[in-house]
Amino acid sequence: MSILTKVRKWFLRFDPLGSISAFSGVFLVVLIAVFIAALLYHSAPVFEKFGLNFITGGTWNPMKDIYGALPFIWGTFITSAIAIVLAVVLSYGAAYFIVEIAPLKLREFLSSIVELIVAIPSVIIGLWGMFYVVPFVRDTLKSILSPLSSIPLFGGTTSGYSYMAAIIVLTFMITPISTSFIKNAMESVPIELKEAAYALGATKYEVFRIVSRPLARRSALAGVVLAYGRAIGETMAVVMVIGNSPTISISLFNPGYTLAAVIANEFLEATTTLHVSALIALGAILLAWSLIVNILAAFVLRLVRAQ
Amino acid sequence: MKRLRNLIDKSYTALAACSFFILVLPLLHIIGSIIINGLKRFDLELITSPPKSLLSAGGGILHAIVGTAMVVFVAMIISLPIGFLTGIYLAEFARGKLAQIIRALITTIAGIPSIIVGVFAYTIIVVVYGFSVLAGGFALGFISIPYVVRSTEEALKAVPIEIKEAGFSLGIPRWKVILFIDVGYAKSRIIAGFLLALARVIGETAPLIVTILGGINIPSGLFSPANAIPLVIYQYALSPFKAWHDIAWSAALLLLIIALVMNLGVRYYLKIKAIYY
Numbered sequence: 001m002s003i004l005t006k007v008r009k010w011f012l013r014f015d016p017l018g019s020i021s022a023f024s025g026v027f028l029v030v031l032i033a034v035f036i037a038a039l040l041y042h043s044a045p046v047f048e049k050f051g052l053n054f055i056t057g058g059t060w061n062p063m064k065d066i067y068g069a070l071p072f073i074w075g076t077f078i079t080s081a082i083a084i085v086l087a088v089v090l091s092y093g094a095a096y097f098i099v100e101i102a103p104l105k106l107r108e109f110l111s112s113i114v115e116l117i118v119a120i121p122s123v124i125i126g127l128w129g130m131f132y133v134v135p136f137v138r139d140t141l142k143s144i145l146s147p148l149s150s151i152p153l154f155g156g157t158t159s160g161y162s163y164m165a166a167i168i169v170l171t172f173m174i175t176p177i178s179t180s181f182i183k184n185a186m187e188s189v190p191i192e193l194k195e196a197a198y199a200l201g202a203t204k205y206e207v208f209r210i211v212s213r214p215l216a217r218r219s220a221l222a223g224v225v226l227a228y229g230r231a232i233g234e235t236m237a238v239v240m241v242i243g244n245s246p247t248i249s250i251s252l253f254n255p256g257y258t259l260a261a262v263i264a265n266e267f268l269e270a271t272t273t274l275h276v277s278a279l280i281a282l283g284a285i286l287l288a289w290s291l292i293v294n295i296l297a298a299f300v301l302r303l304v305r306a307q
Numbered sequence: 308m309k310r311l312r313n314l315i316d317k318s319y320t321a322l323a324a325c326s327f328f329i330l331v332l333p334l335l336h337i338i339g340s341i342i343i344n345g346l347k348r349f350d351l352e353l354i355t356s357p358p359k360s361l362l363s364a365g366g367g368i369l370h371a372i373v374g375t376a377m378v379v380f381v382a383m384i385i386s387l388p389i390g391f392l393t394g395i396y397l398a399e400f401a402r403g404k405l406a407q408i409i410r411a412l413i414t415t416i417a418g419i420p421s422i423i424v425g426v427f428a429y430t431i432i433v434v435v436y437g438f439s440v441l442a443g444g445f446a447l448g449f450i451s452i453p454y455v456v457r458s459t460e461e462a463l464k465a466v467p468i469e470i471k472e473a474g475f476s477l478g479i480p481r482w483k484v485i486l487f488i489d490v491g492y493a494k495s496r497i498i499a500g501f502l503l504a505l506a507r508v509i510g511e512t513a514p515l516i517v518t519i520l521g522g523i524n525i526p527s528g529l530f531s532p533a534n535a536i537p538l539v540i541y542q543y544a545l546s547p548f549k550a551w552h553d554i555a556w557s558a559a560l561l562l563l564i565i566a567l568v569m570n571l572g573v574r575y576y577l578k579i580k581a582i583y584y
Contacts, residue, residue, distance in 0.1 A: 017482030021396035024389050025409040028452070032412055038430040039423070093326025101320055110327070112574075117334055119570040121510025123537045124559045127544050128337045131344075131552075172333050179330070203316035226418070233420025235513035236541065260422045260513070267429075267517045283426040287419065294418035298411055 036287075043281030045274060054281060060246035062266070067278035069285060071246045075256040076286070079163055079238065080231035082252075083170035087227055090171070091179035092213075092220075098179075099186045099212075100204055111183055117176040126240035129169045134160035134241055137168070142253060158253035161243030167252065169237040174227035181223025185216030218303055225297040229290055235260040259286040338563070345560025348553045353561070358523045365550075368558050370525045374440070374533035377526055378519065379509055381444025386451040387501060393452075394459025399485055417453035424449050425514030438520035438532045446514035451504040458500020462493035499577040506569035510562055512537035536562050 046054055046067055057068020098110045138160030148154040158164070189212045197207045243255020244265055259282050270276045358366040397410060428446035436442065466489045474484040490497065512535075519533045521542055526533035536558055543555035 015400075015481045017395065017485055018400045021392040021400060022405065024392035025396045025405070027389065028393060028409060028412055028416070031449075032416065034431070035427050038427055042430050090326040090330060093323040094330050096319070097323040097327040101323060112571075113331060113334070116567070116571075117330070119506070119566055120334075120337065121512070121537055121562055121566055123510065123512040123540050124341065124563055125337065127540055127555060127559050128340060130544055132336065132340060172330070175330055203312055205316040205319040206312070208319075229418045233418075233422070235420065235422040236537075240541070240544065260420055263422050263426060264513050264516050267426075268520070280426055280430065283423045287423050290418055290420055290423075291415065294415050297418065298414050301414075 039280060039284045039287060043277055043284045045277040046281045049274065054278070055285065058248055060262075062270070062272075062275050065272060065274050067274070069259075069278075069282055071248050072257050072259045072262050072282060073285065074248045075163065075166075075242065076232050076258040076260070076289075078252075079166045079170055079242070079256075079258060080228060082167050083174060083231050084224065084228045086167070086171045087175040087178055087231075088224055090175045091182055091223075091227075094175070094179045095182040095186055096208060098183055100208060111180070114176045114179050117172065122173065122234060122236040123240075125169055125173060126237040129165060129237055129241040133165050133168050136160075137162060137165045137253070152250045153252055156249075156251040156253050159243065159255065161241060161255050162253045163242065163249070163256045164252040165241040165243075166238045166256070166258070169241055170231050170234055173234060173237060174231050177227040177230060178220065178223040181226070182216055182220045185219035186212045189215050218300065222297060222300045225293060225300055229293040229297065232258075232293065233260055233286065233290055235264050239264050259283075259289075341556060341560050341563055344553070344556035345563075346557075348557040349560055353554070353557050357525055360523070368534075368536065368539050368554065368561075370523055371534040371536045371539040371558070373525050374519065375509065375535040375537075377440045377533060378443040378447060378515070378535055379505060381440060381529070382447035382451060382508055383501070383505060385445060385448030386455050386504065390452045390455025390504070391459050391497075394456045395463065395485060395490075397456065398460045398463035399481075399489075413453045413456050416449070420513075421446075421450055421511055422513040422517070425517040428514065428518045433518060436530050438518060439530045440519060440526050440533045441529045442518035443515050443533065443535070446518050447508040447511055450511060450514065451508045454504035454507050455500060458503060459497050462496035462500060463489050465496070466492045495577060499573045502569055502573045506566055506573070509569070510537050510566050512541055516541070536565075 050057065050067060054067060055069050055073070057066075058070045059066050059068045060071055061067075094114065098107055098114070102110050138158055141164065142158050145154050149156075186208075193211050193215075194207050197211050202210065238258050239261035242257060242261055244257055244261060245255040246257050246262070247254070249256060263279050263283055263286075266275070267279055270279055353367040354372060355369060356367045357370040358368070393409065393413070397406065397413075400406075401410070425446045428442045428449070432439070432442040432445055463485075470488060470492055471484055474488045475481075479488075515535050515538045519535060519538070521534045521538055522532055523534070524532070540555045540558045540562065543551040543558070546552070
């Protein structure tokens with residue numbers, strides 16, 4: 001093939017929109033690279049000073065320029081872990097209710113009510129949390145759980161601003177996401193399979209346990225991973241109720257802090273370069289955490305689509 | 308045995324109903340408390356005047372409304388072209404490794420906590436130009452890109468192949484078929500996607516804290532600090548004054564109305580499903 005034909009062919013196949021649109025995709029790749037580079041560049045000073053002790057250090061004292069990320073890592077871990085467990089339980093129940101129990105005519109309406117929760121800006125949920133969830137934790141929940149106060153997890157006194165309040169708002173915010181995934185997966189279970197189980201005399205719950213739940217498992221997992229990602233990164237609703245104390249406590253009734261919350265709360269007050277750098281480094285840790293979760297989510301989603 | 312199985316079935320039904328209501332009751336409580344607390348100061352002054360001074364309680368949130376409008380406008384200027392073009396790429400041209408990378412990247416961007424996007428905007432814009440509308444708009448634009456991409460892609464993929472083929476059979480070049488026939492056909496869904504992306508970022512607060520600073524002045528331009536409705540809610544809620552709490556609730560009512568009207572309006576009017584990543 002002569003060069004001329006090659007050029008001719010290239011011109012015939014060339015499409016301006018194809019190149020322009022591919023370019024905007026490549027631009028996104030570059031932007032993400034800049035993103036990661038910028039975070040790493042700005043968090044370098046604190047890692048230079050403290051090394052890996054920055055991650056394992058338990059003291060955070062901006063006055064003395066001592067920075068350790070462990071209180072925030074702990075707070076993010078404990079709040080998101082408990083919230084996701086509660087969310088899984090609630091969302092299976094809610095999805096079962098919407099798909100199997102509620103009348104067919106109401107199904108769309110009920111699921112859109114649940115999806116409405118996602119549309120509420122998180123600062124509004126934080127405002128509500130400050131004025132209603134925090135007093136609820138202080139006055140009601142603490143006394144309900146007082147028989148359990150010998151367990152360290154529920155011990156101590158509380159001002160209401162606590163891990164517990166954060167867990168409550170987080171659970172409320174992320175449950176709709178996993179519910180939506182589970183609900184969609186349950187709806188797409190072939191009716192014949194369910195009818196076959198009913199024909200054998202199975203009850204509704206048994207059909208769910210034997211047919212729907214196993215078939216919906218992968219999609220449910222994808223939804224749960226996404227919900228978890230949302231839980232670790234949620235900022236506003238958490239910063240307004242968690243009490244903002246850079247300490248590590250076992251009791252859920254004690255105040256704490258999360259990675260996202262401390263960035264939002266201290267960023268404008270940070271005066272020294274090292275303090276800003278430490279906050280950006282916390283952002284880098286959170287980014288790494290959420291990227292791992294996201295890669296996991298993408299992997300699971302691919303399995304679901306291949307199914 | 309039969310009775311036991313029925314009992315299990317009944318109790319699971321009850322538990323399922325409980326979990327649904329555990330989820331919905333707080334929603335009703337939120338909406339109810341925002342309406343009740345928000346109506347106290349939900350007056351004309353709220354939306355027509357800026358705060359009187361940094362320390363007194365009077366005035367409204369005009370500065371924040373203007374700020375939100377400017378920041379969201381900048382965000383859309385940034386995210387619409389990039390998101391729209393990338394959406395076209397993924398729907399029409401995507402092939403091979405590059406497409407896979409870009410697709411994975413879009414999902415990744417959607418999963419990045421918004422506060423970190425704010426920090427990113429701080430490191431590349433605030434450090435140079437200071438706290439500004441531009442920095443906030445950049446952060447929100449970045450956050451909304453995946454939503455614009457996804458809605459554009461899905462709108463274009465829903466165009467019937469016959470319509471494209473009709474275009475091709477007339478000898479129209481591919482880019483013209485896409486821009487004038489496909490996009491024309493999918494127009495309303497693409498615009499709905501834009502509006503949903505806008506609704507998604509209008510309530511974002513965290514990235515704005517580290518990019519636009521707040522304050523009580525009406526922003527004068529792209530490079531001046533600004534405030535925004537969600538940011539005002541946050542700042543006033545943390546203040547010790549009852550009068551400011553009232554303004555926070557009223558601002559929350561305003562924001563809730565905006566967010567819900569955009570979300571529900573678009574989704575019911577055009578029958579579009581919510582996008583999750």
